[in-house]
Amino acid sequence: MAMNVSSACFSVFSCKKPNRIRAVASEDFASTAALKTDTEDKLKLGGSELKVTRLGIGAWSWGDTSYWNNFQWDDQKLKAAKAAFNGSLDCGITFFDTAEVYGSPLALGAENSETLLGRFIKERENDNPGEEVVVATKFAALPWRFGRQSVISALKDSLNRLGLSSVDLYQLHWPGIWGNEGYIDGLGDAVEQGLVKAVGVSNYSEKRLRDAYERLKKRGIPLASNQVNYSLIYRLPEQNGVKAACDELGVTLIAYSPIAQGALTGKYKPENPPSGPRGRIYTPEFLTKLQPLLMRINEIGGNYGKTPTQVVLNWLIAQENVVPIPGAKNAAQAKEFVGALGWRLSNEEVDELRSLASEISPVTGFPVEKL
Numbered sequence: 624m625a626m627n628v629s630s631a632c633f634s635v636f637s638c639k640k641p642n643r644i645r646a647v648a649s650e651d652f653a654s655t656a657a658l659k660t661d662t663e664d665k666l667k668l669g670g671s672e673l674k675v676t677r678l679g680i681g682a683w684s685w686g687d688t689s690y691w692n693n694f695q696w697d698d699q700k701l702k703a704a705k706a707a708f709n710g711s712l713d714c715g716i717t718f719f720d721t722a723e724v725y726g727s728p729l730a731l732g733a734e735n736s737e738t739l740l741g742r743f744i745k746e747r748e749n750d751n752p753g754e755e756v757v758v759a760t761k762f763a764a765l766p767w768r769f770g771r772q773s774v775i776s777a778l779k780d781s782l783n784r785l786g787l788s789s790v791d792l793y794q795l796h797w798p799g800i801w802g803n804e805g806y807i808d809g810l811g812d813a814v815e816q817g818l819v820k821a822v823g824v825s826n827y828s829e830k831r832l833r834d835a836y837e838r839l840k841k842r843g844i845p846l847a848s849n850q851v852n853y854s855l856i857y858r859l860p861e862q863n864g865v866k867a868a869c870d871e872l873g874v875t876l877i878a879y880s881p882i883a884q885g886a887l888t889g890k891y892k893p894e895n896p897p898s899g900p901r902g903r904i905y906t907p908e909f910l911t912k913l914q915p916l917l918m919r920i921n922e923i924g925g926n927y928g929k930t931p932t933q934v935v936l937n938w939l940i941a942q943e944n945v946v947p948i949p950g951a952k953n954a955a956q957a958k959e960f961v962g963a964l965g966w967r968l969s970n971e972e973v974d975e976l977r978s979l980a981s982e983i984s985p986v987t988g989f990p991v992e993k994l
Contacts, residue, residue: 670845679718686726710954774809823848936963
């Protein structure tokens with residue numbers, strides 16, 4: 624199911640760079656470990672023909688000064704983000720998720736995440752021609768955007784920032800207050816115009832998901848994905864019918880905030896909560912209640928030689944039809960994420976962690992997912 628590699632093939636924070644990553648072909652990562660990743664190790668997104676690695680990288684923090692990076696963006700953070708990009712590819716993770724609203728030229732010092740990703744791709748291409756990079760980005764359903772043409776116009780702007788002629792996956796970032804049928808039609812138009820390989824939605828409820836699926840189906844276009852907040856301590860997709868609907872319809876669930884924005888890594892303690900807006904979500908009180916779960920995660924990880932981060936990502940992968948996209952700010956984080964692949968928690972461990980997590984009140988989600 625995941626990468627066919629024993630846990631010993633990757634150390635926690637390092638990975639040997641492959642000579643080259645080839646699109647739709649087997650890949651030799653390290654001669655000593657004989658690590659091999661081929662198309663069978665990838666997951667097809669929904670009913671589309673697009674295949675992605677079973678774990679992707681989220682680029683929400685790249686260039687951002689409104690939620691991440693302690694409200695600052697500088698050359699040091701830029702170099703770290705680029706290292707995260709390169710480190711991911713070096714380890715065989717080729718799927719990157721961004722959006723037009725990630726980062727902002729209006730915020731002091733910020734850069735647009737799409738622009739950064741496009742720059743990283745171009746610079747990497749110089750040394751690695753033909754290397755596979757799978758790009759997903761998203762359309763912001765802003766209230767003043769109307770009709771299917773607004774989707775195409777926004778997509779072309781995104782392509783310009785990315786420096787690409789087409790994108791692999793294009794998703795509606797959240798449901799619009801109105802005009803959703805037009806937005807779905809715009810996704811279909813984007814496929815027919817050859818601007819995207821696959822289309823999806825994000826933060827869609829079960830009903831909205833089914834409506835989007837049926838509307839695209841009438842045009843012979845599969846709905847590839849629904850990208851939602853999903854982690855061990857935020858399991859709303861299991862409770863509101865979204866996960867079950869995705870499985871029924873053959874729509875892949877892409878899980879954002881899969882490590883709860885760092886809260887599940889064990890990095891933060893009640894006396895050391897995260898900074899910025901995350902500190903209002905993951906408060907000292909919440910982190911205190913989280914400690915028994917974190918202790919058990921750490922114990923289970925020790926049995927496999929895995930970090931807590933790798934355990935909670937593996938828990939999501941074990942749910943099947945789920946692709947987690949943790950955010951990576953630097954190369955060490957990106958390389959650690961790869962250690963979530965190539966092994967599997969037992970069914971008993973999966974159930975035990977869910978049971979322990981159920982004793983904790985869920986954190987706040989993204990409000991529009993309930994529209």
